[in-house]
Amino acid sequence: MSFLRKLFTGGNPSLPKASDHADPNAWWLYVQCGKCGAPLAIRIDLRNDISTDYETNGRYLRKEIMDSACFQLMYAEVRFDSNGKVAQQTLERGKFLDRAEYETIKTAWDAQKSAK
Ligand SMILES: [Zn+2]
Numbered sequence: 001m002s003f004l005r006k007l008f009t010g011g012n013p014s015l016p017k018a019s020d021h022a023d024p025n026a027w028w029l030y031v032q033c034g035k036c037g038a039p040l041a042i043r044i045d046l047r048n049d050i051s052t053d054y055e056t057n058g059r060y061l062r063k064e065i066m067d068s069a070c071f072q073l074m075y076a077e078v079r080f081d082s083n084g085k086v087a088q089q090t091l092e093r094g095k096f097l098d099r100a101e102y103e104t105i106k107t108a109w110d111a112q113k114s115a116k
Pocket residue numbers: 033034035036037038067069070071072
């Protein structure tokens with residue numbers, strides 16, 4: 001397992017950098033795997049990942065997320081209102097986190113991993 005973990009997580013920074021948040025086309029989704037509890041930060045490209053629902057004139061996102069710890073697939077769907085705020089979000093096989101929850105869980109997760 002540690003081999004696979006190395007292969008997939010490599011030398012990636014554990015947290016998105018502040019500079020990434022300055023990217024006007026980037027939006028971050030924080031989720032937790034419902035199977036193994038791993039926290040994930042997913043970068044959403046607002047230019048490519050967001051679609052428009054012409055019936056309601058709202059925007060929505062559908063995204064498949066694969067957990068790099070247990071390889072479970074999760075399906076996220078987020079709907080935005082006309083102001084661009086999140087109106088509704090669902091995640092199959094996991095749950096959404098806010099940034100603070102993500103960072104807390106990520107810290108605990110990394111501590112647990114390095115203790116093994
Ligand atoms: Zn998992």
